[in-house]
Amino acid sequence: MDIKLLDAEATPAERAAVDARIGAPMASWDGALARNSRELHVAFGGKSQRDRRHLLLPALQALQERVGWISEGGFNYVCERLTVPPADAWGVATFYMMLSTQPRPRRVLHVCDDIACRAKGAKRLCDDLRAQHGGPLPHGIGKGDGHANAPAMSPHAMARKDAQGRIIIDDSHGAWTTSPCLGLCDVAPAALYIEAGATPIERSVGSVDAEFAMGLLGGGAEPDDVLVNVGAPMEPQATRSTQAKFDTVTGCLGEPRLLKRIGTVDPTSITDYQMGDGYEALAKAFELGPEGVIAELNAAKLLGRGGAAFPTGRKWDAVRQQESTPKYIICNADESEPGTFKDRVLLTGDPFAIIEAMTIGAFAAGCTRGYVYIRGEYPLGARRLQGAIEQARKTGLLGKSVMKRAGFDFDIEIRRGAGAYICGEETAIFESIEGRRGEPRNKPPFPVQHGLFGKPTIVNNVETLVNVLPIILGGGAAAARIGTAQSAGTRLFCLSGHVARPGVYEVPMGTTLGQLIELAGGVAGSGKLQCALLGGAAGAFVRPDEMDLKLTHEDTRAAGVTLGSGVVVAFDDTVDMHDVLLRITQFFRDESCGQCVPCRVGTVRQQESLHRIVTKQPIGSVKDELALLGEIGAAMKDGSICGLGQTAYAAVESAIKRLNLYPA
Ligand SMILES: Cc1cc2nc3c(=O)[nH]c(=O)nc-3n(C[C@H](O)[C@H](O)[C@H](O)COP(=O)(O)O)c2cc1C
Ligand code: SF4
């Protein structure tokens, strides 16, 4: 042990929580309370200990879940256990919004104040909470929630020190904090309730009002998990997805392909999954062989659904051809683009499909290990997946000789994110799993050559993976006949904001935006559409006169907008779009990882400029500010390492050019 630790000591509860997550210490130098006889005679374990760095985030999460924050003593213990210098680990602990290095009460309500929830009264909810409870907890170290007048910390979150200098927190009341999109836009205004303890509680709550929120903070209300019944056989109404009879749109198709099990098959039972056509695709993949599987994906023209639209077959083939081993497959379930919740519906409603598709990918490309990187704000999704993985292992569908196929060993591990949008970027996922700050890597080298732990890695979005099953079962050529020549297949869209029936809808590519909104019951609120945000915060606004826009890659590209992650947030004519734009720019400012200058500085300057325009205090004229915004946008687009900086100006640009929101 050659790192300099702090003096602070972990409590027994903190030690137990960390040990339960990463295993017990092997010697006194990595945290055991007493020396053992072996370490008196031999030096051992240094190399293997350093190889455990990838457990840093899970260990920090264990502390957060046990006591509600990461104390100096708990933090010190994690550094000792994993031989990570405290200064290095501090960079990780302070990177993630769901981890707190400041004292906090055990109960915290994360209230979404992002775009779709704003359209459904989130701002009023936050104002009511400020008035009745006190201001929200700050994000990170010393950062506020953007409200100049809010107190730095809720009065109920006050902590004091006892005679021994230990921090004592008043736990009689909970605290609240604002949050970017929680992936619950269909039940807006939404919140995530987290209660730390020996058995931590994490619940997604929807249609939240101040009275219910106050009840939760006071410990007097039960946090219902609004999602728990999504996908359960008896409760299909919890999501609108099953109402997506897209034959009414095109007349060419009757049944959903990706949502077919949602609400009809029990997501907690592998038997139910197998009673349908579950695991038939894997059996067929074995018959086709790796090249045959990839040929079907190419014939289906399957493009990634995570935003970049890269051909999935080419990606799998590139990994298959690498000689370096081991190879990995990662399911990207980070889904943090504001307005996006389609992957959540699949994760909670059809977890076995994701596991089966990952297994097919592993078979085709020669991967031996899979990871599902799921955002920390999806507790039910993580529980359902964990349950599904355990059942698959018991049934011989994960582990050694999967489905009795000699020589094909494959298993999956879940890694939970901790509140960082950037960790959805594929190389940031690698950094996060490896126990570092989630900062994207430069490309090349590309993940297919040099990915997780420096090895060939497939990264695929949840929806992309679920597409694999009907393609293998029905054939790639048949799948390619759905949609258009350049945009094949069906696509999941997340409808929220002012539509009558928010939810996830599956439609063939080529369906028009107007048809999609009609499918969701039409425009709600005032009934008059002001605009819709297509593709998420990194997307663009479309006007009411553009409802004939066909939802394909080629049509959206020609119109200067994007499909992105399938977001459609509708805004009626009562919504203050300046406020929405300010929230979007705040989002990028908060979520920039800060690694490269154009994005780190540009996202702040962009928000400041927009703020000056909205508060009628432009430097020079509004025209000057718009010119400045254009320059900042160009610098971010051209000079940023990753897609976050490259798209941070997209929504603002479309508001200026397509909505004429800021007439000069
Ligand atoms: C800032 C940022 C966030 C991203 N977030 C996600 C995400 O949450 N889920 C996702 O699948 N892809 C996300 N992506 C895209 C991934 O980098 C990657 O392209 C995708 O996971 C590849 O899977 P696919 O080929 O199946 O689309 C993000 C990209 C950027 C730049
Ligand atoms: S563009 Fe922004 S988010 Fe991406 S690496 Fe650079 S600073 Fe980080």
Ligand code: FES
């Ligand atoms: S959950 Fe609030 S905007 Fe998505």
